[in-house]
Amino acid sequence: MSHSGHDMPTDHTRTAILSAAERLYADRGFADVTLRDIVAAADVNLAAVNYHFGSKDELIAELFVTRSLATNRERLNELKAAEAAGGGRAAIDAIFRALVGPTLRGCLGPDNERSAAARFMIRASIESVPPIRRIKNREIDHLRKFAAAMRRSLPGRDQVELYWGLHFALAMAHQTIRDSERLIKLSEGSCDLNDVAGILDRIVAVSVMALTGGEAEKKAPAKLVARDAR
Amino acid sequence: MSHSGHDMPTDHTRTAILSAAERLYADRGFADVTLRDIVAAADVNLAAVNYHFGSKDELIAELFVTRSLATNRERLNELKAAEAAGGGRAAIDAIFRALVGPTLRGCLGPDNERSAAARFMIRASIESVPPIRRIKNREIDHLRKFAAAMRRSLPGRDQVELYWGLHFALAMAHQTIRDSERLIKLSEGSCDLNDVAGILDRIVAVSVMALTGGEAEKKAPAKLVARDAR
DNA sequence: GTCTATAGACTGATAGAC
DNA sequence: GTCTATCAGTCTATAGAC
Numbered sequence: 001m002s003h004s005g006h007d008m009p010t011d012h013t014r015t016a017i018l019s020a021a022e023r024l025y026a027d028r029g030f031a032d033v034t035l036r037d038i039v040a041a042a043d044v045n046l047a048a049v050n051y052h053f054g055s056k057d058e059l060i061a062e063l064f065v066t067r068s069l070a071t072n073r074e075r076l077n078e079l080k081a082a083e084a085a086g087g088g089r090a091a092i093d094a095i096f097r098a099l100v101g102p103t104l105r106g107c108l109g110p111d112n113e114r115s116a117a118a119r120f121m122i123r124a125s126i127e128s129v130p131p132i133r134r135i136k137n138r139e140i141d142h143l144r145k146f147a148a149a150m151r152r153s154l155p156g157r158d159q160v161e162l163y164w165g166l167h168f169a170l171a172m173a174h175q176t177i178r179d180s181e182r183l184i185k186l187s188e189g190s191c192d193l194n195d196v197a198g199i200l201d202r203i204v205a206v207s208v209m210a211l212t213g214g215e216a217e218k219k220a221p222a223k224l225v226a227r228d229a230r
Numbered sequence: 231m232s233h234s235g236h237d238m239p240t241d242h243t244r245t246a247i248l249s250a251a252e253r254l255y256a257d258r259g260f261a262d263v264t265l266r267d268i269v270a271a272a273d274v275n276l277a278a279v280n281y282h283f284g285s286k287d288e289l290i291a292e293l294f295v296t297r298s299l300a301t302n303r304e305r306l307n308e309l310k311a312a313e314a315a316g317g318g319r320a321a322i323d324a325i326f327r328a329l330v331g332p333t334l335r336g337c338l339g340p341d342n343e344r345s346a347a348a349r350f351m352i353r354a355s356i357e358s359v360p361p362i363r364r365i366k367n368r369e370i371d372h373l374r375k376f377a378a379a380m381r382r383s384l385p386g387r388d389q390v391e392l393y394w395g396l397h398f399a400l401a402m403a404h405q406t407i408r409d410s411e412r413l414i415k416l417s418e419g420s421c422d423l424n425d426v427a428g429i430l431d432r433i434v435a436v437s438v439m440a441l442t443g444g445e446a447e448k449k450a451p452a453k454l455v456a457r458d459a460r
Numbered sequence: 461g462t463c464t465a466t467a468g469a470c471t472g473a474t475a476g477a478c
Numbered sequence: 479g480t481c482t483a484t485c486a487g488t489c490t491a492t493a494g495a496c
Contacts, residue, residue, distance in 0.1 A: 171405030187393040
């Protein structure tokens, strides 16, 4: 809602800065892009960045917050759906799937033509800059909702085990995004990083196994996924 | 009192820069430490950094290379020992242990009094700066030796599975170092990050399960673990 | 050969006119 | 809101002293 006069149209400068910055950061990384590069691409004045965002770090933070809020919303929607489908208690593999699925799909897109938003988030994962680290450190409340869902799903399990399972699931997903290039080179292309569904199955399967451990025959029909192709 | 007579090798300046830089980076991170801070702490001239190292990035690179070469040497020693003990074929868990053990022990020290070297390596894991990324990307040959050992250990296994297992083991270890703070906060201290041996056991167990787990009872052909609503 | 002093080009941030 | 002009701070490079 606008108040106090006419204010709407003038965010052109602000949005131009945001989209130019996201694209440049996605293409060349945070270290190589200066504010002068951004204002040149957005065709605005240098001082406009500080006027609208306060500092370079706050500009990066705003970009990152916007994108990660969208991902977190997606995660929670999947979690709610899984719990609803299970009558309040989601299957443990569905919880892991809701946790790492949105991020993996957003960053490991199958095409070489990824959106600027996706490539920006990959950069944010690889090049850890102070403003992004600060935001990530405040996402614990979000993860707590997944820890609670895991508790409901496996009420008998030791809480410490659940935390480690959550941690390892995030680790595998995050590192797969971060070091996808290394894995491709190491495996000489035999690990298909474009098969997002297969990677998701793989990470979920290992995460479930980490929790249900040696008792694979007991309750969880978790199996190693095996195949690759598409 | 310049040279001649009893004179130390005059790389005093060089080593003073190295140790001051390592300590400052360990304490305050890469972003907050300037060359001027370093030369002030080392009590040398600003231009000495450029004379001895060429640039700030090359100084960081030299620090990181020195420490990571030591870790890699430790890793390979453990791997050799494991293969010798197994007559040329090491047990798969011993391979994982050689891969992630040295790094975990070096960075997750039990005490709050960690060496400057250890804290520097933690910083290098958390704050990814360009010179360190460049070096990490050239460590694939080192990892190849572990992939080869895994091949010898589990000759029947699909190579792709071995690469994913190696990748996931590194992911869990690296992320545990990177995000130890988050795990502590999330678990409210119930996950003990000082129990390095326990963490190592945990990561090795999950990594082995990721390779051998699904076939506790049989071979487990391609199976979809679960599906999400979509 | 080592090291110092000094100058240069670039960055993010800001003050003040419009 | 936008812009010009300018700030203090950074890394880098080089000429020259010891």
